[in-house]
Amino acid sequence: MVKNKKNYATFMFIPEGQSTVKSYRMPVWFPRFVTMSIILLVLASGVCFSALSSLRLQHEISREEIGKLTAINSSQKIEIEKLQKNSQEVQKQLEENSLILEEVKKAVGITPSSSDENIQIKLVSPEDSSPISLLKEGSSPDMTANIESIESSFASLADKIAAQKQVINESLGPIKSQLAYMMAKPSIVPVAAAITAGFGYRKNPFTSRGSEFHKGVDFAASYGQTIVATGDGIVMFSGWNAGYGRMVIISHGYGITTLYAHNSKLLVKQGDKVKKGQAITKAGNTGRSTGTHLHYEVKVNGKNVNPSQYFK
Numbered sequence: 181m182v183k184n185k186k187n188y189a190t191f192m193f194i195p196e197g198q199s200t201v202k203s204y205r206m207p208v209w210f211p212r213f214v215t216m217s218i219i220l221l222v223l224a225s226g227v228c229f230s231a232l233s234s235l236r237l238q239h240e241i242s243r244e245e246i247g248k249l250t251a252i253n254s255s256q257k258i259e260i261e262k263l264q265k266n267s268q269e270v271q272k273q274l275e276e277n278s279l280i281l282e283e284v285k286k287a288v289g290i291t292p293s294s295s296d297e298n299i300q301i302k303l304v305s306p307e308d309s310s311p312i313s314l315l316k317e318g319s320s321p322d323m324t325a326n327i328e329s330i331e332s333s334f335a336s337l338a339d340k341i342a343a344q345k346q347v348i349n350e351s352l353g354p355i356k357s358q359l360a361y362m363m364a365k366p367s368i369v370p371v372a373a374a375i376t377a378g379f380g381y382r383k384n385p386f387t388s389r390g391s392e393f394h395k396g397v398d399f400a401a402s403y404g405q406t407i408v409a410t411g412d413g414i415v416m417f418s419g420w421n422a423g424y425g426r427m428v429i430i431s432h433g434y435g436i437t438t439l440y441a442h443n444s445k446l447l448v449k450q451g452d453k454v455k456k457g458q459a460i461t462k463a464g465n466t467g468r469s470t471g472t473h474l475h476y477e478v479k480v481n482g483k484n485v486n487p488s489q490y491f492k
């Protein structure tokens with residue numbers, strides 16, 4: 181290298197075995213510029229390399245994160261599926277409860293009213309089962325739609341449960357009073373014995389002349405045989421009556437009373453609460469009677485009715 185003018189330098193270059201000399205003239209700052217450029221390049225590539233490494237690391241981390249999220253996502257899918265199945269089970273149960281309630285009401289003789297139909301729990305509709313189809317393989321990993329559907333189905337179930345509770349509460353009163361009436365109503369025979377005389381006009385059994393109105397039913401009970409109350413009620417009378425002998429009268433409410441006559445023994449006293457089927461007397465032949473038997477009467481609002489219509 182030879183200095184030429186102040187700001188220029190000339191490189192002379194003699195290749196071996198050749199007679200020519202190559203010379204390059206350049207500004208004196210040029211080699212410094214080249215050196216600086218190379219240094220900058222090295223530095224820049226260093227920065228690039230480290231940035232690349234960091235990117236690669238981040239990519240690895242992201243891949244791991246995505247893997248973890250995918251695992252969480254699939255387990256959430258399973259959970260959501262379970263929740264949806266549970267909600268359908270609850271829906272089915274609600275439907276069954278409604279049917280049971282209707283059966284109970286029918287059994288006690290309550291006819292369904294139109295207001296009940298308005299709050300009837302609907303059967304599982306195809307819309308309710310649709311969220312499950314969203315969760316089939318290859319579906320979108322976005323759970324928002326599924327979560328929203330689960331939320332709305334739970335909200336609707338909560339409404340249905342509240343509605344059913346209201347229906348049940350409203351039905352309890354009528355069911356209880358209907359059951360009380362069924363228990364009070366004289367609906368069984370007072371004694372396990374054959375009927376020897378029915379309700380209505382018959383030949384006078386004492387004089388054999390003319391006819392009399394038989395106000396009840398006679399049972400061929402044997403002496404001392406247990407006589408039972410034919411419905412729940414309260415003993416209105418338990419004592420002696422000239423014609424009926426040892427007699428019990430039970431008030432069942434609803435304007436219904438029953439009378440048991442000609443007994444040998446009384447097992448209850450006035451004011452006692454009695455249950456349907458409870459022993460109240462022992463059969464006998466007291467009062468105006470032609471032999472051991474039970475004379476049984478049913479009155480509705482003070483008027484004698486045929487007791488046979490109540491026997492099951």
Ligand SMILES: [Zn+2]
Binds near residue numbers: 377394397474476
């Ligand atoms: Zn009689």
